[in-house]
Amino acid sequence: MVIILxxxxxxxxxxxxxxxxxxxxxxxxxxxxxxxxxxxxxxxQLFKQIHKFFGSSDHRAGVRGIDIGKELINESRKLGVxxxxxxxxxxIFDDKNILIKQNKNGRESLKRVQAxxxxxxxxxxxxxxxxxxxxxxxxxxxxxxxxxxxxxRVLPGDRFLMVGTGNVGLIVSYQLIQAGAKVVGLIDAAExxxxxxxxxxxxxxxxxxxxxxxxxxxxxxxxxxxxxxxVIAEVDDNWQPISGTEKELKVDVITLAAGLKPLxxxxxxxxxxxxxxxxxxxxxxxxxxxxxxxxxxxxxxxxVTGVEEANTALEEGRLAGIDAAxxxxxxxxxxxxxxxxxxxxxxxxxxxxxxxxNRLKAKEKLIKEYYELTDKDCREKYDPVKAMxxxxxxxxxxxxxxxxxxxxxxxxxIECNQEIPCNPCELACKFGAIEIGEPITNIPILNEEKCTGxxxxxxxxxGLAIFLIDKSYSSDKSTVAFPYEYKHIPKKGDIVxxxxxxxxxxxxxxxxxxxxxxxxxxxxxxxxxxxDKYIDDARNIKMSD
Amino acid sequence: xxxxxxxxxxEEVTLGEIKEAIEAGARTxxxxxxxxxxxxxxxxxxxxxxxxxxxxxxxxxxxxxxxxPARDRAPVRPISFxxxxxxxxx
Amino acid sequence: xxxxxDRHPILGKRKAKEEVEIIFNGKKIKAEKGEMIAAALQAKGxxxxxxxxxxxxxxxxxxxxxxxxxxxxxxxxxxxxxTCVTPVEEGMVINTQxxxxxxxxxxx
Numbered sequence: 001m002v003i004i005l006x007x008x009x010x011x012x013x014x015x016x017x018x019x020x021x022x023x024x025x026x027x028x029x030x031x032x033x034x035x036x037x038x039x040x041x042x043x044x045q046l047f048k049q050i051h052k053f054f055g056s057s058d059h060r061a062g063v064r065g066i067d068i069g070k071e072l073i074n075e076s077r078k079l080g081v082x083x084x085x086x087x088x089x090x091x092i093f094d095d096k097n098i099l100i101k102q103n104k105n106g107r108e109s110l111k112r113v114q115a116x117x118x119x120x121x122x123x124x125x126x127x128x129x130x131x132x133x134x135x136x137x138x139x140x141x142x143x144x145x146x147x148x149x150x151x152x153r154v155l156p157g158d159r160f161l162m163v164g165t166g167n168v169g170l171i172v173s174y175q176l177i178q179a180g181a182k183v184v185g186l187i188d189a190a191e192x193x194x195x196x197x198x199x200x201x202x203x204x205x206x207x208x209x210x211x212x213x214x215x216x217x218x219x220x221x222x223x224x225x226x227x228x229x230x231v232i233a234e235v236d237d238n239w240q241p242i243s244g245t246e247k248e249l250k251v252d253v254i255t256l257a258a259g260l261k262p263l264x265x266x267x268x269x270x271x272x273x274x275x276x277x278x279x280x281x282x283x284x285x286x287x288x289x290x291x292x293x294x295x296x297x298x299x300x301x302x303x304v305t306g307v308e309e310a311n312t313a314l315e316e317g318r319l320a321g322i323d324a325a326x327x328x329x330x331x332x333x334x335x336x337x338x339x340x341x342x343x344x345x346x347x348x349x350x351x352x353x354x355x356x357x358n359r360l361k362a363k364e365k366l367i368k369e370y371y372e373l374t375d376k377d378c379r380e381k382y383d384p385v386k387a388m389x390x391x392x393x394x395x396x397x398x399x400x401x402x403x404x405x406x407x408x409x410x411x412x413x414i415e416c417n418q419e420i421p422c423n424p425c426e427l428a429c430k431f432g433a434i435e436i437g438e439p440i441t442n443i444p445i446l447n448e449e450k451c452t453g454x455x456x457x458x459x460x461x462x463g464l465a466i467f468l469i470d471k472s473y474s475s476d477k478s479t480v481a482f483p484y485e486y487k488h489i490p491k492k493g494d495i496v497x498x499x500x501x502x503x504x505x506x507x508x509x510x511x512x513x514x515x516x517x518x519x520x521x522x523x524x525x526x527x528x529x530x531x532d533k534y535i536d537d538a539r540n541i542k543m544s545d
Numbered sequence: 546x547x548x549x550x551x552x553x554x555x556e557e558v559t560l561g562e563i564k565e566a567i568e569a570g571a572r573t574x575x576x577x578x579x580x581x582x583x584x585x586x587x588x589x590x591x592x593x594x595x596x597x598x599x600x601x602x603x604x605x606x607x608x609x610x611x612x613x614p615a616r617d618r619a620p621v622r623p624i625s626f627x628x629x630x631x632x633x634x635x
Numbered sequence: 636x637x638x639x640x641d642r643h644p645i646l647g648k649r650k651a652k653e654e655v656e657i658i659f660n661g662k663k664i665k666a667e668k669g670e671m672i673a674a675a676l677q678a679k680g681x682x683x684x685x686x687x688x689x690x691x692x693x694x695x696x697x698x699x700x701x702x703x704x705x706x707x708x709x710x711x712x713x714x715x716x717x718t719c720v721t722p723v724e725e726g727m728v729i730n731t732q733x734x735x736x737x738x739x740x741x742x743x
Contacts, residue, residue, distance in 0.1 A: 039700075039701075040720070040722070050646065064645070088621075088622050089621075090619050090622060090624055091620060093619075099619065099620075101620075101622075101624060108628045109628070110628060110629070125591055125698070125702055128592050128593075128595065130546075130550055130560075131546065131550065132546075132549075132550050134550070134551070135551050135692060135694060135705075136693070137693050137694060137696070138682060138695070140697050140698070140699060141698050141699060143698070143699060143700065144697060144698050144699025144700070144719075147699040147700060148677065148699060149640065150646070152670060152671060152673075152674035152677075153639060153640045153643070153646065153674075154638065154639055154640065154674045154677045154678045155636065155638060155639075155640055156637065156677050156682065156696070157637050158636065158637050178644050178645065179640050179643060180636055180640060180642075223683075223693050224683075226682055226683060261595065263591075265621040266617075268614075268617040269617050269618070269619065269621070275610075276609050278609060282595070282609075283614055554703065554705060555703075556689075557687055557690050557692075586704075587704040587707075588702060588704055591698075591702050591703060592697075592703055623715070
C-alpha cells in the first residue's frame with residue numbers, strides 16, 4: 001500500500017471558528033494552509049447557532065452564528081486556503097506527520113501530510129450524565145436536538161425535558177420553543193441557574209418551569225416507543241434524591257446539557273501535555289500566550305483548550321495563525337507582536353464579569369503550568385516521594401532524616417519501602433541492627449540503638465538503597481555516604497555538585513572520603529559533606545566535566 | 546443509582562461491573578477499561594470515560610486530577626480495513 | 636409538532652426540496668435530497684435505529700454529530716453506518732441493525 005506524502009507549511013485540523021480564523025490569518029501572510037474537517041460542511045458549531053452572538057463589534061456581536069460561519073468560509077476560500085471536507089485526521093505521528101483519510105469525490109484514500117506547523121482546533125464534545133433507562137431512543141444530547149432543529153429542520157419530539165441550565169441548556173430550550181416544541185421544564189441539581197440570566201429570562205417569560213435543586217431519577221419508556229416520560233426528584237445538600245419528592249413528567253424527549261469537554265485525542269497523540277482545570281471543561285492541553293502547546297510547532301486553539309465561546313475561539317485562532325506565520329518567516333516579529341497585543345487585549349475584554357473571570361483565572365493558571373512544565377525541560381520525572389507514598393500507603397510530604405540527632409554520629413538510613421524478596425542487608429550487619437526475618441519480603445527495619453555507623457551494609461545492598469548520614473561532622477555541615485558504581489570516581493578533596501533524588505542540583509559539596517575495598521566487590525562508597533539544610537535531599541553527585 | 550444502569554453505551558457495561566472492577570483492584574481508567582471493556586467500543590470512551598472517572602473518584606476517594614484519562618491512539622475515528630489496504634493513488 | 640419544521644421565526648418558511656425515495660425495512664418513504672438519513676427517518680417519526688448486541692435494547696440518535704455511533708444502521712448492505720452524518724441517496728436501502736446484523740443477532 002502506498003500512502004501519498006504531501007508537504008504543507010501549515011495544517012489546521014478542524015474548520016470551526018478557531019480553525020477558520022487561524023487559517024485566514026496565516027493565509028493572509030502568504031502561508032500555504034491545508035484546512036481539514038471531518039464534517040461535510042465547514043463552520044463547526046456555528047451552523048447550529050441561529051441566535052445572535054454576544055460580545056463586541058470586533059466579534060461580530062449581534063450577528064447570528066450561521067452568518068459568521070458563511071463569512072469565514074468565503075474569506076478563507078478567497079485567500080486560497082486548501083479545504084478538505086469530510087476528511088478525518090486519524091492520527092498525528094513523529095515529525096508532525098498527520099495521517100488523513102481524505103474523501104475526494106466520494107473516494108476515500110489515506111494521505112500522509114508532513115506539516116511545518118500544526119494547529120489543532122478540534123473543539124469539544126458533550127458530557128453525559130447517566131440514569132436508569134438513559135439509553136432509550138429519545139434521550140439525546142442538547143447539541144443533538146439543536147442540530148436536528150437548526151440544521152436539519154426536523155423536530156425530534158413534541159414534549160422536551162432539558163437537563164442542565166448552563167448556556168447550552170438555556171439556548172437550546174429557547175430554540176426548541178422557536179421550533180414549535182413544548183419545553184416541559186428545565187432541571188438542574190444546583191440551586192442557581194448556570195448560564196446567563198438573560199437567556200433564562202427569555203424562557204421564563206414563556207412560562208417554562210425551572211426545577212432547580214432537582215435531578216433526573218429515570219426515563220420511562222419501552223422498546224417500541226422509546227422515551228414516554230421522566231421522573232425527577234428534589235436533591236438534598238449532598239446531591240442525593242429526597243424520597244417522596246418524585247414528580248412524573250410526560251415527555252418524549254430528554255435532552256442532556258451537562259457541559260462540554262475538550263476533544264483532545266489528536267493533541268494527546270502529538271505529545272501535548274495537559275492538565276485538569278474544571279472551569280475549562282476538564283483535561284485541557286497546555287499552551288502559552290501564543291497558543292503554542294508543549295510540543296514546539298503544534299498549536300491548540302478554541303474549545304479544545306478550554307470550553308468558552310465562539311468569540312474567544314476566533315481570537316485564539318488569530319493568535320496562533322499570526323504566531324505560526326511569524327515562526328515561518330512570513331511576518332516580522334515587530335508587526336506580529338503588535339497584532340498579537342491587540343488581540344490579547346480584546347480577549348481579556350471577553351473574559352470579564354462573573355462568568356468570564358473564572359475563565360480568565362483558569363487560562364492564566366493554564367499558561368502558568370505550561371511554563372512550569374516547559375522550564376523543567378518537559379522531562380517525565382520519577383517522583384520518589386510519590387513512589388514511597390504509593391508503596392507505604394501513607395501520605396508523605398517529604399522524605400527526611402529529622403529523626404537523626406546533630407550529635408548522634410554516623411547512622412544508616414535504608415530507603416527501601418517495597419516488599420521485595422531480598423535480605424543481604426540483614427546478613428551484612430554484624431551488630432544485628434537490621435531486621436527482616438521471614439518472609440524475606442519484609443521491609444527492613446533499622447534499629448538505631450544497635451547501629452554503629454560502620455557503613456558495611458552500604459556496599460552489600462543490591463538496590464544501592466542504604467545511605468550513611470552523619471550530622472555531627474561539623475557545626476553546620478553533615479555528611480552523606482552512598483554507593484557510587486560509575487566509571488569516574490571522585491577523589492578526596494574534590495568539589496562536586498550534590499543532587500537530589502531526581503538529579504536536580506542542590507549545592508556544592510566536598511568529597512571527604514572515598515572507600516574502594518576489595519570486599520566491597522567493586523562498589524565504591526563516596527562520602528560528601530553538605531550544609532545541614534541539604535542533608536534530607538542530597539543523595540547523589542554530579543561531577544564537573 | 547442502581548447497579549444495572551449502563552455506563553458504557555457502546556459495550557453495554559453496567560455501573561455494577563465498573564464497581565466490581567474497582568473493588569477487584571482497578572485504579573485507573575485504563576485498568577477499568579481492560580477489565581470491563583468500557584471505553585473500547587466504537588466511540589472509544591467519548592461518552593463513558595467521564596462516568597468511569599467520576600466513579601473512580603467516588604469509590605477510591607480520588608481528586609479529579611488523579612483520575613487520568615486513557616491514552617489516545619490512532620485511528621481516532623473508526624476506519625475500515627478497505628481504506629487501510631487500498632492501493633488507490635491519485 | 637414533531638416532524639419537519641414548516642415555519643421557523645429565524646430560518647423562515649421551509650422551501651420545497653427535491654425529493655428522493657428511500658427504502659426503510661422494506662417500506663418506501665420519501666426524503667429530501669441530501670438530508671441526513673437520521674433526519675429523514677425522524678421526519679417520519681422513526682427513531683429506533685438499532686438493537687444492541689448484548690442486551691438487545693433499542694438505540695437511536697444520541698450525539699447527533701457522528702461521534703457516539705448509537706444511530707448506526709445497515710445502509711445498502713453495510714452495517715455500522717452513522718445515519719446522523721450520512722446523506723440519503725435515491726434508492727438507498729436502510730434497515731434496522733440488529734447487533735452487527737450477523738446470523739443469530741435478530742431480536743426474536
